[in-house]
Amino acid sequence: MNLETNYPDNIKEKLKLACIGIAGLGGLGSNSAASLTRVGIGKLILVDFDKIEKTNLNRQYYFQDQVGKFKTEALQENLLRINPEINLELHKIKLEPGSMSDLFKNADIVIEALDTAEIKAQFIEEVHSILHHIPLIAASGAAGYGNSDTIFTKQLGNLYIVYNPEAPSSDEGLLLAPRVSIMANWEADIAIKIILDGNDANHS
Amino acid sequence: MPITVNNKEVDFIENETIKLLLKRMHFTFPMIVVKANGKLIKKNEYSKFIIKNNSKVDVIHLISGG
Numbered sequence: 001m002n003l004e005t006n007y008p009d010n011i012k013e014k015l016k017l018a019c020i021g022i023a024g025l026g027g028l029g030s031n032s033a034a035s036l037t038r039v040g041i042g043k044l045i046l047v048d049f050d051k052i053e054k055t056n057l058n059r060q061y062y063f064q065d066q067v068g069k070f071k072t073e074a075l076q077e078n079l080l081r082i083n084p085e086i087n088l089e090l091h092k093i094k095l096e097p098g099s100m101s102d103l104f105k106n107a108d109i110v111i112e113a114l115d116t117a118e119i120k121a122q123f124i125e126e127v128h129s130i131l132h133h134i135p136l137i138a139a140s141g142a143a144g145y146g147n148s149d150t151i152f153t154k155q156l157g158n159l160y161i162v163y164n165p166e167a168p169s170s171d172e173g174l175l176l177a178p179r180v181s182i183m184a185n186w187e188a189d190i191a192i193k194i195i196l197d198g199n200d201a202n203h204s
Numbered sequence: 205m206p207i208t209v210n211n212k213e214v215d216f217i218e219n220e221t222i223k224l225l226l227k228r229m230h231f232t233f234p235m236i237v238v239k240a241n242g243k244l245i246k247k248n249e250y251s252k253f254i255i256k257n258n259s260k261v262d263v264i265h266l267i268s269g270g
Binding site: 024026027028029113114115116117118120121124125128129132138139140141142143154156157159161163164165167168169170171173175180 | 234235236237239242244246247262264265266267268269270
């Protein structure tokens with residue numbers, strides 16, 4: 001069974017030709033990947049070293065019977081149930097400073113979906129300096145609930161940050177499905193906009 | 205002529221580095237991304253990179269969670 005969509009052929013084609021890299025398959029990455037799969041993106045590069053824990057299910061795109069599995073493999077199962085034709089490139093590795101951009105050099109767009117502020121900063125610095133021609137979409141402030149109106153997209157050239165400056169850190173605030181999914185889907189939405197309308201990186 | 209930091213006008217100071225600007229602005233978050241005139245400034249350049257007059261500087265702090 002294929003993924004059936006009712007949009008015009010040129011839109012389908014653009015989505016199918018796109019390759020999006022996702023760094024981290026937790027709350028941001030798994031939900032982002034699910035939405036991108038649902039709209040018909042042709043290829044995803046999925047990177048995560050971790051296994052699913054019971055407490056991940058309050059916000060991540062996995063199910064009870066997948067606890068203990070690697071996130072890459074479980075997400076592959078779930079995404080193929082949505083679109084059996086999607087091309088998935090899985091990397092079960094931990095991103096380390098010095099080689100963070102390597103897996104993403106052939107992507108059209110990269111989505112940062114990592115957890116700690118430290119690793120987010122490292123990833124953005126490294127990927128945005130080495131792969132400066134590739135749009136990079138990051139998210140900051142995925143913890144908390146309520147007042148989601150404070151979220152906005154901060155665009156600095158090819159770097160897009162889904163930014164919630166009022167958010168607590170996940171060390172202090174709760175990580176819950178609604179807020180995390182909003183941020184994840186906001187990232188996916190920016191990716192779709194870039195694919196369908198082009199990358200307006202003029203204002204930096 | 206002023207410089208712009210996160211879209212706000214701020215006095216230009218001769219020979220000010222990114223590190224000094226962050227201190228002046230009281231940006232104390234440990235994890236940030238800095239761009240000056242569209243160019244990403246790496247952490248190890250903060251104390252060397254001198255901000256020119258009329259520059260547009262953006263500082264984004266990163267918050268854990270994902």
